[in-house]
Amino acid sequence: MEAMRKERIDRGLKVRTEGIYAISGVREILYLLGPRLLLIVGLMALPLVLELAPYWKRVINIMCAYALLAISFDFLANYVGLVCLGGAFFTGVGGYFSAIYNVYFGIPVYLAMPLAAITGAAFCTLCLLPCLPLRGVYFAIVTLMYPLLFTRIIEALNILGGTNGITGLDNLPGSYTEHYVIILMVLASLFGMRRFVNEDIGLVLRGVKDNDQSVRASGISVTRMKIIAVFVASLIGCFAGAYIAHLYMWAGISLFAMDFSIIPIASTVIGGGGTLVGPVIGTFILVPLSEFLRFFGTFRIVIYCAVLVGFIMFKSEGLMIYFQRKYHQFERWVKV
Amino acid sequence: MSEEAILSVQGISKSFGGVKALDNVSFDIYPGDIFGIIGPNGSGKTTMINCISGFIRPDSGHVLFEKKDITGWKPHKIAHIGIARTFQLMRPYYSLPAYKNLIIPLWSPRAKKFGGWRGGGKHGDRDTVAVDILEEIGFERDSRVPYKLASTLPTGYQKRLELARCIAMRPQIIFCDEVFSGLSMSEIAGMMPLIEKLKAEGVTLIMVEHRLRELFRVANRVMALNFGQKLVEGDPRVVIENPKVREAYLGTEEV
Numbered sequence: 001m002e003a004m005r006k007e008r009i010d011r012g013l014k015v016r017t018e019g020i021y022a023i024s025g026v027r028e029i030l031y032l033l034g035p036r037l038l039l040i041v042g043l044m045a046l047p048l049v050l051e052l053a054p055y056w057k058r059v060i061n062i063m064c065a066y067a068l069l070a071i072s073f074d075f076l077a078n079y080v081g082l083v084c085l086g087g088a089f090f091t092g093v094g095g096y097f098s099a100i101y102n103v104y105f106g107i108p109v110y111l112a113m114p115l116a117a118i119t120g121a122a123f124c125t126l127c128l129l130p131c132l133p134l135r136g137v138y139f140a141i142v143t144l145m146y147p148l149l150f151t152r153i154i155e156a157l158n159i160l161g162g163t164n165g166i167t168g169l170d171n172l173p174g175s176y177t178e179h180y181v182i183i184l185m186v187l188a189s190l191f192g193m194r195r196f197v198n199e200d201i202g203l204v205l206r207g208v209k210d211n212d213q214s215v216r217a218s219g220i221s222v223t224r225m226k227i228i229a230v231f232v233a234s235l236i237g238c239f240a241g242a243y244i245a246h247l248y249m250w251a252g253i254s255l256f257a258m259d260f261s262i263i264p265i266a267s268t269v270i271g272g273g274g275t276l277v278g279p280v281i282g283t284f285i286l287v288p289l290s291e292f293l294r295f296f297g298t299f300r301i302v303i304y305c306a307v308l309v310g311f312i313m314f315k316s317e318g319l320m321i322y323f324q325r326k327y328h329q330f331e332r333w334v335k336v
Numbered sequence: 337m338s339e340e341a342i343l344s345v346q347g348i349s350k351s352f353g354g355v356k357a358l359d360n361v362s363f364d365i366y367p368g369d370i371f372g373i374i375g376p377n378g379s380g381k382t383t384m385i386n387c388i389s390g391f392i393r394p395d396s397g398h399v400l401f402e403k404k405d406i407t408g409w410k411p412h413k414i415a416h417i418g419i420a421r422t423f424q425l426m427r428p429y430y431s432l433p434a435y436k437n438l439i440i441p442l443w444s445p446r447a448k449k450f451g452g453w454r455g456g457g458k459h460g461d462r463d464t465v466a467v468d469i470l471e472e473i474g475f476e477r478d479s480r481v482p483y484k485l486a487s488t489l490p491t492g493y494q495k496r497l498e499l500a501r502c503i504a505m506r507p508q509i510i511f512c513d514e515v516f517s518g519l520s521m522s523e524i525a526g527m528m529p530l531i532e533k534l535k536a537e538g539v540t541l542i543m544v545e546h547r548l549r550e551l552f553r554v555a556n557r558v559m560a561l562n563f564g565q566k567l568v569e570g571d572p573r574v575v576i577e578n579p580k581v582r583e584a585y586l587g588t589e590e591v
Contacts, residue, residue, distance in 0.1 A: 200443050200462055203432060207440040210429040217389065217423070219415035219444035219505055 003336040008329045035327070039277065040187060047179040056288070057175065061247055063287040064182040065091075068240040070264040070271070070279035071189050072233040078274035079197050080229040081209030086143025087264045089127075090237025091244060092150055092256035094120040098242035099166040099251035109170040113242040120238030125231045132226045135212065147256035154253055165252025169245055182243055186280065189236050194276055196232070205229050263287065270311050272318020281320060340403070342367045342540055343419075343509060348387055348397035350380075350564075357383040358394070359564040365509070370531070370541045372551045372572065375561035376584060381544040382424055384561070385511045389421045390414040401509075416446045420502035421511040424544075426494040428486035428501075434475065435482045437497055438466035441504035450506055466504070473500045474526055492523040499530070509540045516547040524550050552576070560584070 017028045050057045069087040076082045098116035101107040107115065127146060131138045154160055161167070172178045196202050205225055207215045212222045241260075245251040263286060264279065271282030289307065293300030315322060341364035350358040358380045365371050373381050386392040388399050390411035398407045406414055415421075429437050441447060442462045471477040473496045481489070486497060495515055502510045516524050524547070531554050534541060545551040552558070552572040559569040562584040568575055575581055 200439050203436055203439045204443050206432060207429045207437075210431055211427045213391070213411075213423065214427040214429065214501065215440060216391075216411040217415055217421050218441040218501060219412050219420075219446045220440065221410070221412045 004333045005336050006331050007334045008325070008331050010329050014328045043183050043187065044180075046183070047176060056291075057179070059288055059291050060179055061182055062244070063283055064186045065240040065244050065247075066260075066263050066267065066283040066287050067186045067280045068182075068189055068236050069260060070267045070283050071186075071193055071276055072236040072240075073264040074268050074273055074276055074279045075193055075197070075236075076229060076233045077268070079202065079209060080205045080226065081212075082226065082229065083140045084143045084233065085140050085261050085265070086146055087237060087262075088147040088256045088258060088260035089143055089150070090120070090124060090234050091241030091260045092147055092253075093124050093234075094238030094241025095245035095251045095255040096160060096166070096241075097123070097238070098245050099169055100160070102169050102246070103166050109172060109246055112170075113239065113246065116242040117235050117239035120241070121231050121235040124234035124238065125227060128230055129227070132230065133223045144261070147258075147261070151253045151256045161252070163253065165250055165254075167250050169249045169251065171246055171249050178247065185239060185243075190276060190280060193232075193236075197276075201228070263290075266308055268318075269308065269316075270319060272320035272322070275318070275320040275324070278318050278320030282318075285319075339366050341365060341400075342402060343388070343542075344400040344403075345384075345388065346398045346400065348384070348394045348399070350383055350387055350392060350394045356564045358387065360397070361561070361564070361566045362397075363559055363566070363569055365540060365542065367508075367540055368535070368538060369557060370535055370543065370555045372555035372558040373542065373544045373561060374546075374548060374551070374558060374575075374581075375567075379561040379584075380564040381561055382513055383564075385421055385513055385542075385544060388414075389419060389511060415505065415507075416444070418446070418505075418508035419511070420505050420507035420509070422495075422498040422502060422513050422515060424513040424517075426491070426498050428489070428494055428497050430485070430487035432486060433483050434486050434489060434493070434497055435463065435466040435470055437486050438469055438500055438504045439463070441501050442466060444505060446505050469500050469504055470497075473497075473503065473530060491518050492520070492526075495519060495523075496527070496530075499527075503534070507539065509542065510534070512541060512543045512545075514544055514546060516545055516550050528554070548576070 013027065013031050016024070017031055022028055022032055046060055047057060050060065069091065072090065073084055073087060076084045094116050097120040098112045101112040101115055102109060128139070128142060131142045155163055172181060197206065204215065204220060205228075208222055208225050215222050215225070241255060245255060263283065267282030267286050268279040269282070270285060271278030271280065273279070290300065290304060293303055296303065343365040345364070346362050347360045348358050348362070349356070349360050361380070361384065373384065375381050383392065387394040390406075390409050390413070393408050398405055400406070401417060401419060406417070428434075429440065439462050442465060467477060467482055470482045475482045475493065475496070481493065486494065489497065495518070499510075499512070499515060515527065519527070528550070531541065535554070543551060543555065555572055557570060558572045558575045560567040560575055560578070560581045567580045567584060568578045
């Protein structure tokens, strides 16, 4: 038998849609816009479709909040090289800030959420500042530690409502407002971040990931770039936190729960790191799955782990990278 | 040499554990110099560059740039005032195309100060400047080479990319850490005019080299190091005839 190997070749259509040729015909435009439209339209139509299954409608909200956290994680890990284990830190800070603004100062919810995102992001960046000049594992450890630290502080000092949390937050009026605020935010962050990482400033951030010594030698402060990146990522994360707080009309220490750190990371593994859209798709699989498995009680953790291990072993590149390859290239067997 | 020294290194010492990598080394560099630093492996040449460019803090001694003490400054600040360096082990941004590698130095505060790329709108201009610089340094503009991923480039191109990264910042001084090593004769011949051109533009070059023949063709002054100590400094022909240098460095080649 002759030795064969698999060869991958770009589809003709892909080659024909490069650069200015993207607008040369309907097929070309559809080829490029198709996947994007599928995501946008699919996501926008989701609340309408799920009108048939009211229970699952609530899942959309939390799923999209996780998607924001996943975008934030993917950006930091795969474009800046900072592995952030502290999604929960962002949600907690964002949620509590929004609760303070809304309940203690009476700021309306529409203003409290963006304000909490910005001030919360500034607060998170300030907290993480000491470990930004360092390379290596420190950032991961410190981000993992902060949610635990703040939980204990709130418990021990009995501030901000203590273990009961802050109650009586305003919610967003109407379930459709709730859905579309977060859906639009996911789409805006997704396409915004994709744009951002390909801008010149985004290229510098990717340079920091590739090799920070060269960035230093190019006269750019690496610490400053990391501060910008952490601020942007925590902006997205804190918004998610503020949203969750208003969704449950309650900000408690469960906003610092490990789930907010772990599910985005697991979603990135499943969806494919470095694609930004992959982690979003990952959450769209994982969060409904975990909701579905609620039926099994604590046993769901086992199933959950099995899914994750399966992905890591058999499709470690992630779904999105796999689909991208299938979409852009075809494979054939050729003789060696 | 009646001019003021642009860079003055005064009594730099650096030890790593018990090893004295640099022992009280001093030298002056004048504007327009092509200054060669030679010495056998482990003689402290790269440590010297690291000390001056801020990647390592010297134990003692001072570095003066235009009479300003820059000892212990952060690397990016030193690059900002006009001292660029290449790395001996090439450090391109592997995941970016070659021309996008230059966006990073072009985005730096120093390059922004010059603002040379601001031709028109906000987008694309840095890309244009980047391709211009790459063409200048020997990337064929009409080929696919400037648009290939940096990780797929051959060594010669990666070395040039290192130099291009420095040039993009329009520095006053460039430290070249073994830019010739690992290159073929024809590749070195291709880089020679580039060095000449930089010299003509008034850039001061400090070249750490093992390829003495090529170095002596361009350098006007040379310093020899051995075991972190300065052996001799001066005209290349005088340095190479020095018995201490021959013994430490060239002698081993002639065995």
